[in-house]
Amino acid sequence: MCLILFAYRSHPERPLVLAANRDEFYARPTRPAHWWEDPTPAEIFGGRDQEAHGTWLAVSRDGRLAAVTNWTEDKTAPKPPGSRGDLPRQFLTGTRPAQDFVATIDLDRYAGFNFIAYDGRELIYTSNRTNEVRHLGAGVYGLTNTRLGPPHGTPNAEPHMPAYQQWPKAVFGAAALAAIVHEASTDDLIQLLGQPHLPLETPSDRELAPERSYSPCFIHGSDYGTRASTAIILGRDSLEFVECQYGPFGERGERSATSIDLAGTSKPRNKETTWTSI
Numbered sequence: 001m002c003l004i005l006f007a008y009r010s011h012p013e014r015p016l017v018l019a020a021n022r023d024e025f026y027a028r029p030t031r032p033a034h035w036w037e038d039p040t041p042a043e044i045f046g047g048r049d050q051e052a053h054g055t056w057l058a059v060s061r062d063g064r065l066a067a068v069t070n071w072t073e074d075k076t077a078p079k080p081p082g083s084r085g086d087l088p089r090q091f092l093t094g095t096r097p098a099q100d101f102v103a104t105i106d107l108d109r110y111a112g113f114n115f116i117a118y119d120g121r122e123l124i125y126t127s128n129r130t131n132e133v134r135h136l137g138a139g140v141y142g143l144t145n146t147r148l149g150p151p152h153g154t155p156n157a158e159p160h161m162p163a164y165q166q167w168p169k170a171v172f173g174a175a176a177l178a179a180i181v182h183e184a185s186t187d188d189l190i191q192l193l194g195q196p197h198l199p200l201e202t203p204s205d206r207e208l209a210p211e212r213s214y215s216p217c218f219i220h221g222s223d224y225g226t227r228a229s230t231a232i233i234l235g236r237d238s239l240e241f242v243e244c245q246y247g248p249f250g251e252r253g254e255r256s257a258t259s260i261d262l263a264g265t266s267k268p269r270n271k272e273t274t275w276t277s278i
Contacts, residue, residue, distance in 0.1 A: 002069045005173045007181040008123050009138035016234040017181050019189040021226045022056050033243035033256040044092050045258050054085020063120050063262045066091045071112025071129050072145040082109035091117050098124040140178040142170030152178050169217045186242040189231035194218050220250040237263040
């Protein structure tokens with residue numbers, strides 16, 4: 001189960017701060033974050049799924065950002081033809097405002113998804129399982145594989161929404177991000193994402209979805225687990241992007257990073273280092 005924590009307009013000099021874990025089977029072929037070689041109108045930096053050729057999270061050189069998470073649902077159901085990872089790619093290679101792009105998505109073409117898109121002016125959230133489009137306001141949010149809840153510290157305005165729809169790691173993760181967002185570095189964000197567990201209290205509806213009570217922020221597994229942690233800090237004139245790759249049982253892999261000067265000339269495109277295994 002993936003996790004995206006993001007603070008939107010919570011700091012005047014940092015319009016968007018994001019920390020995300022990608023959880024996936026280790027056998028699925030993936031390229032670490034890099035500048036894509038595609039001859040597209042927009043230059044894209046991010047990881048790439050080598051099976052369907054989409055991405056779970058990426059940015060463009062002009063400061064646009066898009067991310068997608070799957071929706072928790074029956075894995076035996078028939079699969080629609082579209083790849084959810086293609087949505088961020090389509091948005092980032094175009095120039096349409098986020099609101100206009102979201103309005104054109106063929107919702108029936110994809111299995112369940114959550115999608116967020118930032119165009120430099122607005123941050124939009126949508127899901128084809130709730131058919132809602134939200135123009136997100138300032139706040140700190142936690143998104144997993146179910147509906148996006150309200151910002152951290154905001155009472156749930158929809159009392160009919162079952163408590164179990166908000167995964168504990170999203171709730172506590174958003175609180176942890178809110179505590180550091182004003183001063184956090186990309187390293188601080190990566191460290192936040194590395195928590196194997198977050199302090200939880202077993203909810204009263206545990207019997208409806210026991211995995212929601214125990215799903216860790218960072219998953220250590222042999223076949224499935226957290227494969228990448230990404231930290232993004234979007235300032236007024238620059239964007240920092242850091243991705244750390246992991247193997248089975250949380251073994252550290254490559255670290256990819258880039259800085260983009262949004263005011264003019266770009267800084268060096270990609271700096272990659274290799275971490276020693278632990």
